[in-house]
Amino acid sequence: MIKKIILFLIVFFPYNSYGLIKVDITRGNLNPLPIAVSPLAIDDNSKKEFQKILNKKNIGSEISIIVERNLKTSGLFNPLNKEAFLQKPDIANLKPRFEDWQLIKAQALITGKVTLVDEKLRVEFRLWDILAGREMMALAFTTVPTNWRRVGHIITDKVYERLTGEKGYFDTRIIYVAEEGPKTQRVKKLAIMDQDGFNNKFLTLGNELVLTPRFNRTSQMVTYLSYFRNLPRVYLLDIETGTQEVVGDFPGMTFAPRFSPDGKKIIMSFAKDGNSDIYTMDLESRVVDRITNHPSIDTSPSYSPDGKYISFNSDRSGYQQIYVMESNGKNVKRISFGNGLYGTPVWSPRGDLIAFTKLHKGKFYIGVMRTDGSGERLLTENFYQEAPSWSPNGRVLIFYRETKTDAKGEGFSAKLWSIDLTGYNERQVKTPTDASDPSWSSLLSN
Amino acid sequence: MEFNKILKNAILVIVACLALSACATKKAGTGQMQGDVYTGTDSVEYLASGVPDRVFFATNESVLTTASRETLRKQAAWLRKNSKVTIVLEGHADERGTREYNLALGERRANAAKDYLMTYGISSDRISVLSYGKERPVDSASNPLSWSKNRRSVTVKAN
Numbered sequence: 001m002i003k004k005i006i007l008f009l010i011v012f013f014p015y016n017s018y019g020l021i022k023v024d025i026t027r028g029n030l031n032p033l034p035i036a037v038s039p040l041a042i043d044d045n046s047k048k049e050f051q052k053i054l055n056k057k058n059i060g061s062e063i064s065i066i067v068e069r070n071l072k073t074s075g076l077f078n079p080l081n082k083e084a085f086l087q088k089p090d091i092a093n094l095k096p097r098f099e100d101w102q103l104i105k106a107q108a109l110i111t112g113k114v115t116l117v118d119e120k121l122r123v124e125f126r127l128w129d130i131l132a133g134r135e136m137m138a139l140a141f142t143t144v145p146t147n148w149r150r151v152g153h154i155i156t157d158k159v160y161e162r163l164t165g166e167k168g169y170f171d172t173r174i175i176y177v178a179e180e181g182p183k184t185q186r187v188k189k190l191a192i193m194d195q196d197g198f199n200n201k202f203l204t205l206g207n208e209l210v211l212t213p214r215f216n217r218t219s220q221m222v223t224y225l226s227y228f229r230n231l232p233r234v235y236l237l238d239i240e241t242g243t244q245e246v247v248g249d250f251p252g253m254t255f256a257p258r259f260s261p262d263g264k265k266i267i268m269s270f271a272k273d274g275n276s277d278i279y280t281m282d283l284e285s286r287v288v289d290r291i292t293n294h295p296s297i298d299t300s301p302s303y304s305p306d307g308k309y310i311s312f313n314s315d316r317s318g319y320q321q322i323y324v325m326e327s328n329g330k331n332v333k334r335i336s337f338g339n340g341l342y343g344t345p346v347w348s349p350r351g352d353l354i355a356f357t358k359l360h361k362g363k364f365y366i367g368v369m370r371t372d373g374s375g376e377r378l379l380t381e382n383f384y385q386e387a388p389s390w391s392p393n394g395r396v397l398i399f400y401r402e403t404k405t406d407a408k409g410e411g412f413s414a415k416l417w418s419i420d421l422t423g424y425n426e427r428q429v430k431t432p433t434d435a436s437d438p439s440w441s442s443l444l445s446n
Numbered sequence: 447m448e449f450n451k452i453l454k455n456a457i458l459v460i461v462a463c464l465a466l467s468a469c470a471t472k473k474a475g476t477g478q479m480q481g482d483v484y485t486g487t488d489s490v491e492y493l494a495s496g497v498p499d500r501v502f503f504a505t506n507e508s509v510l511t512t513a514s515r516e517t518l519r520k521q522a523a524w525l526r527k528n529s530k531v532t533i534v535l536e537g538h539a540d541e542r543g544t545r546e547y548n549l550a551l552g553e554r555r556a557n558a559a560k561d562y563l564m565t566y567g568i569s570s571d572r573i574s575v576l577s578y579g580k581e582r583p584v585d586s587a588s589n590p591l592s593w594s595k596n597r598r599s600v601t602v603k604a605n
Binding site for chain 2: 182183184185186209211212225230232252253255256269271273274275276297299300313315319320341343344357359383384386387402404405406407408409412437
């Protein structure tokens with residue numbers, strides 16, 4: 001359980017705005033930036049103390065490994081092999097010998113220092129532009145030692161932001177459904193983990209079927225579907241306290257929940273008498289509003305980040321397609337017109353794109369289109385995959401993929417995958433069990 | 447008058463039952479499809495002797511086929527005879543669709559069965575509907591025949 005992090009950001013120097021390095025994230029990056037991540041220097045006393053508290057031999061190296069791994073996973077950076085580093089961490093952090101780092105073809109360098117101050121972990125780090133021979137950024141912060149993994153993620157976020165010009169997505173968590181057991185009787189639990197797969201924790205026991213957890217962008221609340229007592233209903237879960245409650249008093253199945261961007265409403269489908277329509281419920285006043293009223297299936301609603309529009313899935317044309325309407329349900333417009341069926345529209349946090357799942361000729365695709373339906377771009381094709389969720393900076397999508405089984409029904413698996421908006425850098429996101437329905441949190445610290 | 451109507455329906459249903467159960471015994475247990483609707487019997491269980499518990503659907507459809515209607519008429523007849531029994535209609539979809547849409551589709555399928563049972567005199571008080579979407583397949587293989595077995599509405603005794 002992550003407590004609200006105590007984080008003091010101290011800016012040593014103002015951000016240097018004329019560094020030479022700039023990483024372009026708008027194209028598939030075929031030439032990731034060579035970067036050297038020097039292990040964070042640590043004095044002997046701090047090292048011993050942290051070993052006692054955290055049971056890690058050298059917390060400075062451990063944190064730098066997190067940074068290195070994050071940068072590599074982003075696909076935009078190529079962290080260089082540490083064995084080639086000529087300068088010692090403590091000395092490099094004072095003043096790098098830029099020629100040494102140029103020799104190993106590094107274009108950027110991260111150095112830093114960890115110390116124990118009043119039982120707290122204090123980190124300072126610097127980002128250097130090797131070619132220009134200057135410091136680009138220097139930051140320090142202090143937190144409780146158990147937050148050491150988050151320290152690595154926050155450093156990565158700062159470096160990513162400085163070098164790409166966009167916010168990072170590393171100090172984040174993924175909530176998802178952990179799956180086990182035979183395909184006909186899957187046991188499903190809510191689970192949460194850091195974006196890099198560490199600190200995995202199960203939030204439910206698996207006694208009842210749970211599906212489609214989604215984060216609130218503004219807090220650590222989650223909404224999801226649970227079959228508790230065989231009544232499929234939308235629930236609200238506070239992951240800090242573990243408190244759960246059913247959302248609204250509906251006489252039938254509620255499903256496909258998501259939060260409004262301000263976190264004050266839940267939008268979801270309510271199914272009754274064979275018809276599913278979209279409703280919202282205000283979490284404070286408990287007022288329920290009906291948004292669509294159509295004899296077709298209307299589901300998978302997702303708000304635009306400004307809260308003015310809703311994209312959703314409907315088969316009112318005969319088959320599953322994507323529609324956009326105003327948040328009061330007016331001016332419904334179909335936006336998907338390509339070949340095949342379209343589902344699970346999710347509005348990008350940047351507001352410019354809608355990610356979706358597409359089924360065409362027996363294959364499933366994850367793709368994106370503009371909010372008017374133009375510019376459709378398919379990012380990945382597979383036997384089965386669906387349910388994209390955006391990284392908070394709108395640059396990466398996480399989704400799940402299922403394998404085809406053989407004639408005996410053997411060989412089933414469900415895994416999480418991520419892909420860059422450019423269509424490059426497709427990667428499996430490791431989970432301890434099979435996994436589906438991922439939802440990406442917003443940045444835990446800003 | 448109401449009673450007469452029910453009686454007439456009941457007779458029709460019984461006649462249909464007899465005709466169908468004669469057919470059913472002749473069918474091979476290996477399973478088969480018509481269009482993409484499953485018409486086999488190997489995953490079918492029985493509510494009572496001669497009363498199959500489930501009906502099958504075409505891809506993305508919730509329309510009842512002729513065979514489905516026959517099955518449901520048998521179920522209605524049996525339910526009228528066993529008037530204390532309440533049921534859950536469990537609606538299912540195959541794995542070839544997005545999770546949320548499939549939840550809605552399962553609900554729509556189970557309701558198609560419910561509506562039909564109601565026209566044969568079964569009170570809605572005795573029927574509840576539960577959609578599982580694609581969460582509870584009966585056949586875990588990834589091929590058209592397996593998918594056709596999974597697109598179903600199953601009538602389950604609730605008491």
